[in-house]
Amino acid sequence: MEDREVELRTAFYWRCEDCGFDNFDLPHKLDLDEGQLEDAYRDMNDIEDFQELPADWRNFEVCQIPAKVTCEQCGSTFLAVDDTNEIDDL
Numbered sequence: 049m050e051d052r053e054v055e056l057r058t059a060f061y062w063r064c065e066d067c068g069f070d071n072f073d074l075p076h077k078l079d080l081d082e083g084q085l086e087d088a089y090r091d092m093n094d095i096e097d098f099q100e101l102p103a104d105w106r107n108f109e110v111c112q113i114p115a116k117v118t119c120e121q122c123g124s125t126f127l128a129v130d131d132t133n134e135i136d137d138l
């Protein structure tokens with residue numbers, strides 16, 4: 049049987065406090081114009097304004113955690129808390 053491929057994507061993992069179910073939520077891609085995207089890329093990669101960007105920088109995406117998450121098993125809803133601050137200063 050031939051090996052098939054699947055693309056792995058980043059997801060947020062959280063455990064429901066009500067029922068203990070392990071949930072996975074996909075990040076929300078931010079809709080930024082090119083200037084904002086470039087600023088974010090430079091910021092995250094420590095590239096100064098006068099330095100050239102790599103050819104493939106436009107493949108870069110800025111993602112955001114969902115504001116609220118709902119447990120797939122019991123339906124409880126929680127506010128999502130982010131413990132990173134990578135995108136706070138956009």
Ligand SMILES: [Zn+2]
Nearest residue numbers: 064067119122
């Ligand atoms: Zn639950």
